[in-house]
Amino acid sequence: MERKEGSAGLEIADTPFEFFTVAYLTRIGNLSAGTLAELLSGLEQCSDASIFHHTYQTLSSHHFLTEGFSNDFAQWVLADANRDALAEQLAALDIRDYTSIAALRADLCHAVREYTEQHPEFAHQQALERFYFCESLEVTLPFGVTARTLQEFHDGVKRLSHSAFYFHFISSRLRLHLGTNDFSHWLANSLGLKTLADNINRIDIYTNTLDSARAKLLRLVERERRKHEPSTVGEPHPAV
């Protein structure tokens, strides 16, 4: 791909990064579960939007807590069904490993099925509260901000709302089917900054809040920019 060179040796992308605004509306489904057996049945039957809601969306809803809440299924199994071992297995599923909802659903079902087969005595035990399957309806609109340079990209990311940052950084993984996020994809393919793209993609979305993930991302971008400034070449890089 042809790229023009901008200031400080950094390039100007031919294809701009387009920032989006996103809003989610939760639709309450007609499925619910009071036992692990019912949870399994719900996991098999519910919509893709429901799996998305209870796994990807959870990270956005409880992003300020870095303990627990890796997904709603794990949280319910822990807090309401009181089955710690299964909760740990469900919580260990990392959405970064999936490029499709079908694959994620299959692994969720596998974990619950295997556990209930090994512990049939718990399969029909009533949980404290029921689990209600919901789904996310997504509305996206162009934010009216685009970036062609690293500086513009930095400024755009800084302006994003939590949900827009989540949309580009987390939920985009499903859209791209590439195991990466919108930001890294653009940085690698449009600005040729593969190392920066990889470093951004490595930011842990489970142990960071959305705010701290964004702060890390911005620090990485700033460091990259400084690398290309003649006056600062050779200076130590701040830790990220």
Added chain:
Amino acid sequence: MSPVQLANRIPLSDYAGVIGEGEIEELRTLAKPLAGRSVEMVNSTAVGGGVAEMLNRLVPLAEELGLKIRWEVMTGGEDFFEVTKAFHNALHGEPYHADPSHFEVYRSYNEQNLKRIPLDAEFVVIHDPQPAGLIQARKNGVGHWVWRCHIDLSHPNRSVWDFLETYVKGYDGAIFSSPEFARQLKIPQYLVHPAIDPLSEKNRELEPEFIMEVLARYSIDPLRPILTQISRFDRLKDPVGVVRAYRIVRRYFDCQLVLAGGSASDDPEGAEVLREVKGVAEGDPDIKVLELPAWAPLEVNALQRASTIVIQKSLREGFGLTVSEALWKKKPVVASAVGGIPTQVIHKHTGLLAHSVEGTAYQIRFLLSHPEIAARLGEHGHQHVKENFLITINLKRYLTLFLTLNKASKN
């Protein structure tokens, strides 16, 4: 302009200091395609209670974003509000003996209001059961009609729900405050949490001098722990249960109890419950039962900020916005695991839940013994409210709903 007198307007830009510039820009972007579109909100009281309070804030903000929004309040006689209060309790699962005359009163007032309220907006949102019958104004499926239910419908009285459902199924969708409140309906059901306004008089920062002045006014000792429940004097808020929990805590801690609230114009039971509470509290100078005029927002704010622990020991609850108010002020909250409360109080993360008088007392004792845990719960609670239960988030959900309905009708 709204036919209801609105509280002081706060410009949207003022919220940037609370939620950040990005969130404000996002609201403006989402509202752009809805500019000039008409919206009508209808409920049954202009003063008192969470719904009126939210609309008071939501309507001016939506107007600032360019929506042609108005807020109408249905009118009714004492007989209507007695019937709808009975319906309200029955829908919350309280015992109710079906009386055909009640249904007649309901129908009659809804018909009167049909003639009075112009219901011609593109998006009509009807709040709660009282005005649900206004759906009859809808002609030939024109516009988007949504029923916004603020109460817990998880165990409704069958006869009242069956009656109400005949109206509800005519809407394009229903909004609930928690997934467990939803019913098996053929129309889409959405989840929208109620919200508080961080800049309103009830929630904004206060000068410490003012807080001390309010405590002095009600002879509350600032040096001893203060346990507070702010809510209407309503049996479903269990104020008597709060007194019983406080009496258990008193065996271990020299604390005070403040029960403060007002009454909504659509709640005829309030005065009776207040008398009961005063009777139970009699003889204990450390229990302050305060009937506040029209919710006295600044005083409520001061009492919440002065509290050591905030209690919400409801037996049934639609959502319980007083919980979010307390969490916003970084207060540790001990609350019943009912209705929408567990959505706000995530046990051991943003507060503590209880299921009984004894459980409530135990959790209060635990927090009084562990102030560092209480402080951490308060911090997390504040963040949880910031992300989920502020009026700006509520506004965003409505904008998203209108965009979704609009898109669905085009398809």
